[in-house]
Amino acid sequence: MQPSFWKRKIIEAGSVVLLCAFLLWWNPSRLLTPVRDILWVAVEPIAIVFQYLRVVLSDVGHSVVSIGSLKQENARLTSEAIRLQSRVAELEDMQKENDQLRQEIGVALRHPDHVATALVVGYDSRGVGDWLIINKGSRDGIASGMTVVSGENVLVGMVEEVLTSTSRVSLITHPKSVFNVHTVETQARGVVRGKFGLGILLDSVLQTESIRKGDTVVTSEWGEQYPPGLLVGTISEVGTSPDGLFQQATILSPIDFFAIRTVSIIR
Amino acid sequence: MGVFLRIGIITIAICLDMVLSGYFGGSLISPNVTLMLVVAWSLLLGFTESIGWVMLAGVLADMVLFRPLGFSIFMFVVAAYASSFLSKRFFIRHPLWILVPFFGVVIFSVCMEILAVVLFWGVKEGGSLIMTWIMHGSVVMQGLLILVNAALFFLSYRVLDGVETFLSYYKRRVQPKKYV
Numbered sequence: 001m002q003p004s005f006w007k008r009k010i011i012e013a014g015s016v017v018l019l020c021a022f023l024l025w026w027n028p029s030r031l032l033t034p035v036r037d038i039l040w041v042a043v044e045p046i047a048i049v050f051q052y053l054r055v056v057l058s059d060v061g062h063s064v065v066s067i068g069s070l071k072q073e074n075a076r077l078t079s080e081a082i083r084l085q086s087r088v089a090e091l092e093d094m095q096k097e098n099d100q101l102r103q104e105i106g107v108a109l110r111h112p113d114h115v116a117t118a119l120v121v122g123y124d125s126r127g128v129g130d131w132l133i134i135n136k137g138s139r140d141g142i143a144s145g146m147t148v149v150s151g152e153n154v155l156v157g158m159v160e161e162v163l164t165s166t167s168r169v170s171l172i173t174h175p176k177s178v179f180n181v182h183t184v185e186t187q188a189r190g191v192v193r194g195k196f197g198l199g200i201l202l203d204s205v206l207q208t209e210s211i212r213k214g215d216t217v218v219t220s221e222w223g224e225q226y227p228p229g230l231l232v233g234t235i236s237e238v239g240t241s242p243d244g245l246f247q248q249a250t251i252l253s254p255i256d257f258f259a260i261r262t263v264s265i266i267r
Numbered sequence: 268m269g270v271f272l273r274i275g276i277i278t279i280a281i282c283l284d285m286v287l288s289g290y291f292g293g294s295l296i297s298p299n300v301t302l303m304l305v306v307a308w309s310l311l312l313g314f315t316e317s318i319g320w321v322m323l324a325g326v327l328a329d330m331v332l333f334r335p336l337g338f339s340i341f342m343f344v345v346a347a348y349a350s351s352f353l354s355k356r357f358f359i360r361h362p363l364w365i366l367v368p369f370f371g372v373v374i375f376s377v378c379m380e381i382l383a384v385v386l387f388w389g390v391k392e393g394g395s396l397i398m399t400w401i402m403h404g405s406v407v408m409q410g411l412l413i414l415v416n417a418a419l420f421f422l423s424y425r426v427l428d429g430v431e432t433f434l435s436y437y438k439r440r441v442q443p444k445k446y447v
Contacts (some may be wrong), residue, residue, distance in 0.1 A: 016344050025336030031337060039330050050286040059288070067326070122282075131333065133285070161333060168333045172342060243271035258289045 030033040033163065040166045044135060046051060047121040113267040116140045121166070121262050127245065130174040130194070132157070134263060137165045147226050147266050150255050155219060156263055171257055172200055174230065179231055180223030184216040192217070192232055192251065200233060205247040211238055217251055269434045276430065277324045280304045280423075281331050298415045300341040300423075301328055301339075302346055309347035310354050311431055321347045 031122035066073070118140075122133035136142050148156040148169045156178070160169040170177065177194040181202065191200045205211055217236045221228035233253040241248050280301040289300055305324055308317045325340030332339075 017341070020337040020341035020344075023340070027335050032330065036333075039327065043282060043331050046278060046282045047285060050282050054286050054290055106330050120289075122285035124332075133333070141311070202407050 037163045037165075044121065044165060047133075048119065048135065048229050051121050051261075053118070058259075061095060066236055115265045115267055116141075117148060117262055118167075119262055124256060130261070131160070131169050132169045132171065132257070132263070134167050134169055134265075135165065136265065137163045139164050139168050141169050142265055145225075147230070148263050149230060150260050150263050151265060154255050154261065155226060155232050155255070156224050156257065158225065160266065162244070169263070172253075173257065177223045180220040181217050182220045183235070184218055185212070185213055186210045186215065188215075189220060189222070190247075190249075200251040200253060201236065202249040202251050203241065203246065205249070207245070207247060209247070211235060211249055212245055213238060269438075272430060272434070273320055273328075274323070276304065276329055276427070277301070277320070278331075281328050282326075284328075285332060288384070296334070298412065298419055300419055302343065303416055303419040304423045305343045305347050307349045307420060307427050309351040310424070311427055312350035314348055317347060317351075 008024050021223045029192075031267060035120060056148075081266050118134035118136035121135045124131045132148075132161050138162045142159055143161050144159055144162050146159045151154045155172055157169045157171040157174070159167050160170040172179075172192065172238070173194040179192055182189045186209065188205055188211050190202045190205035190209075190211075193203055195201050200224070202211070213235055217235065218229055218230060219226040219230040219231040231254070233251040235249045236252040237250040239250075240246070282302045284298075287300065301324055305317075305321050308320055311317070312320075321343050322340055325343040326336070328334065328339040328343075329336045
């Protein structure tokens with residue numbers, strides 16, 4: 001082989017490596033927002049079609065698998081519905097009483113504002129499991145830092161990057177996600193951290209506080225990232241931090257972050 | 268026409284990547300459709316011919332998937348070069364040698380993913396992520412990923428072969444000649 005051949009190859013490879021290293025170091029995310037915007041306008045319909053196909057396929061698969069247990073499932077759900085009806089009636093009564101008391105002492109209601117409902121159109125394709133892409137953006141009133149919930153009040157994450165018609169939502173399983181919480185049963189305070197898409201960890205709970213398996217964890221009014229009272233999950237395992245100073249617990253979220261189809265954005 | 272068709276194929280591959288990763292539950296084990304497309308392209312057209320499309324696929328993937336720009340470009344260019352380099356040396360000897368460069372590239376891409384995780388999350392967080400990943404039995408899952416990627420590769424190769432044959436036929440027969 002000619003030495004010039006290898007020389008040319010080395011120069012070519014070196015240029016690509018240098019170009020990519022420079023781009024990664026520079027990371028011109030703000031500069032690229034308009035380009036991303038245009039690309040997403042073209043990509044969004046295809047992403048929605050694929051997402052719809054995925055939902056249809058998983059629904060068909062799920063129906064085929066669960067056809068044998070439908071009768072048992074139906075009986076369980078009927079009894080659950082009766083139990084929940086009585087619980088709803090009880091809670092509605094308490095809600096009225098709470099509203100009345102708040103009015104009397106002049107404290108504003110703490111219901112967060114609903115901004116939009118969005119369809120999930122994509123997931124983190126590197127599979128680290130830390131973000132979702134939704135089909136609502138700045139034209140729908142979405143802004144960076146808004147809270148994203150699923151269903152009624154289950155916390156999903158926070159809007160991190162906003163384009164005109166799309167936004168990227170950082171999940172609470174993101175390792176950089178840290179926020180204050182407390183347990184409903186014992187009011188034990190702590191901090192929730194993401195664990196690389198593998199779960200959520202309740203950390204920094206004082207040894208004097210009491211936490212048990214099955215306790216419900218909600219966002220606390222002490223933190224400023226999320227509105228208070230949003231459901232984070234239930235405690236599945238309790239342990240101690242490596243230094244032995246605090247209690248730690250693994251939290252199970254009631255939702256599967258990769259099976260969410262729609263989310264609500266609140267302020 | 269060829270330009271739009273190829274951009275369309277890349278876009279569909281990126282969208283598939285995006286949806287499939289959700290289907291696989293957000294684990295690190297999800298098929299790499301765009302990567303396999305890029306590998307198939309470099310084997311079909313050769314590295315020099317396909318480099319432009321490989322880089323474009325990288326740019327589009329980074330843009331659409333909210334990745335830092337340069338991340339996919341680097342991964343795709345290296346995978347395309349490696350597959351093209353190996354194919355030139357092994358393909359001609361025996362048809363079964365197709366598996367050698369292919370598995371080489373897949374294993375290489377897995378290593379790249381690990382490197383990317385460390386680069387993206389940092390040595391401490393990325394390292395602990397990989398440790399958790401290994402402890403969760405994902406090594407076996409990686410084997411499955413290689414098989415899924417193998418199927419995707421052959422599918423991409425067949426589709427692209429058809430497209431490229433069609434485009435060359437279109438260029439020769441249908442497209443009007445330019446007279447100087």
